[in-house]
Amino acid sequence: xxxxxxxxxxxxxxxxxxxxxxxxxxxxxxxxxxxxxxxxxxxxxxxxxxxxxxxxxxxxxxxxxxxxxxxxxxxxxxxxxxxxxxxxxxxxxxxxxxxxxxxxxxxxxxxxxxxxxxxxxxxxxxxxxxxxx
Numbered sequence: 001x002x003x004x005x006x007x008x009x010x011x012x013x014x015x016x017x018x019x020x021x022x023x024x025x026x027x028x029x030x031x032x033x034x035x036x037x038x039x040x041x042x043x044x045x046x047x048x049x050x051x052x053x054x055x056x057x058x059x060x061x062x063x064x065x066x067x068x069x070x071x072x073x074x075x076x077x078x079x080x081x082x083x084x085x086x087x088x089x090x091x092x093x094x095x096x097x098x099x100x101x102x103x104x105x106x107x108x109x110x111x112x113x114x115x116x117x118x119x120x121x122x123x124x125x126x127x128x129x130x131x132x133x
Contacts, residue, residue: 024122032115042107049100053093060089 008016063086071079 028115028119028122031118032112035112035114036110039107039110042103043110044107046100046103046105046107049096049103053096053100056089056096057093060086060093063089 063082067079067082067086070082073079
């Protein structure tokens, strides 16, 4: 059974405070790690979507180049089909880029905001309790 605070020695009080501070720091680091992991996941998804948009845009350019070749051959139905495919691929690339940008914006800045707020609240609590004693 723990002794009342008034009966504990200074060494015991310091040891208890040290243990509690150590636990608090570990918990705050775990919170920061979890928050950064979530933000990094969003940034990674956004980068992947941007990469996909680049690849689809490359296919769109290839289709448009094929359209030019086919147009020079004056085969109208083939030309129109290639043009429609090229435009459709560029529209898909635009959509992927917009979705990717949104994902990157959700993951940036890579700061553990909740952990920082929690630490600030902990510091404020410690300050208030120190002033009351």
